[in-house]
Amino acid sequence: MNDMRIAERTVSTNTAKITARGVQVYYGENHALKDVDIDILSGTVTAFIGPSGCGKSTFLRCLNRMNDTVASARVLGEIKLDGEDIYDKRVDPVTLRARVGMVFQKPNPFPKSIYDNVAYGPKIHGLTRNKTELDEVVETSLRKAALWNEVKDRLTAPGTGLSGGQQQRLCIARAIATSPEVLLMDEPCSALDPIATAQVEELIDELRSQFSVVIVTHSMQQAARVSQRTAFFHLGNLVEYGETGQIFTNPRDPRTESYITGRIG
């Protein structure tokens, strides 16, 4: 474990990367998210915690407009990435998702080679000019995802042949290959064993120097381990948002206290 934990608390000086104001989400008649205001900071890992159905994944999916793909979903309010409204008509959601990458609960590599899995994003977004550049992007992404040493000799092997933990790191490599500014992770470790989980957590901590990371997790210990900021959602409301150490030692809202201490809320 990093011994600079105390220094890491001083994230308040970081600027806001994403600002959300009055965000409401409806799935048909169901009011899933109620009036959420939050500033996601740059260079910071932010954890969203809360019981199932509290709206945390819904909110995460608002941040790169994944809810656009849900026909019944309506998103109201304002979400800005670097001061730019991401729900503006002129914003191309595909370009947005290159800037705000996502890693899902279950590793979902493409049925392609390890190399092609990582090269896919940079290729479709035209981020590289030639094969050499693409090779470089693939290597750096795999290195950042702490997977390079394990796969460098079998880049042409199918991505689906890797172990679960390796597949998830491959998905992370794929997500960071387009050089996103924000990385959204929806329960990235729920299908992984403790060792693979530790590797992904270590990776998240390293990624923080280059991206904002937002992670949804059901494991409160994981939220406590990896994040500097924690947001607690309950019944569609953002109940409390603050420095992770404060949330886990002295939460201000009784609902947060009930949830994190494992009491019936």
Added chain:
Amino acid sequence: MNSEKHIVSAFDRDLEAVQALVMKMGGLVEAAMLDAAQALDTRDEELAARVRQDDKAIDALEEQIQQECARLIALRGPTASDLRTVLSVMRIAANLERCGDYAKNLAKRSVVLSQMSPIDGAAGSIRRMARSVVILLKDALDAYIARDARMAADVRLRDHEVDQMYNALFREFLTHMLEDARNITACMHLHFIAKNIERVGDHATAIAEQVIYLVEGRMPEDERPKESGISALSAASIRQE
């Protein structure tokens, strides 16, 4: 403070068990303090020996509490008020262990003192002071069980009274020693006893502060009234000139 039950009821049982151990320890320390003061007052060497013997049980309880807390942290991963409960239990146990040592020390000195000619009124005053400090300790522990920050704040303020009793005794002993040099050995022992009882008051205050930390999530920041023996000593030396 959250009074609701945990979903995992074994967690509640563990927390309650460790707090019950602290209360048991508190009861033993209070009794040891009162018995030691009585042994001094009544020159009861048998009682003094029992107090010294019983300190082993207090030490063993402290050890057990620290082990249970380490287990709880490792196995249950307490957070928020649960974490503060465990942390405060560990600190309170350490405070009580120290108080037990002071009672034991008092008992030891009472045996030595019973071989000497008594100093007028001293043993009675010590006993009254011990009673006051035990009430303080008891109130601090009651505040802990009730999670009563106001009661704890009151204990913090009342420690001042024990400090004043100590200062008064200190002056008294100085006077005895100035009057007759043959009183010096006994008065030195009595002074250490008074100082130790005064220290028990400080531990009661520390426990009260843990209660405030437990309830409010932060240590009290305001200064409490303090009076050290230093002023009494300088007053005495002026008188001597």
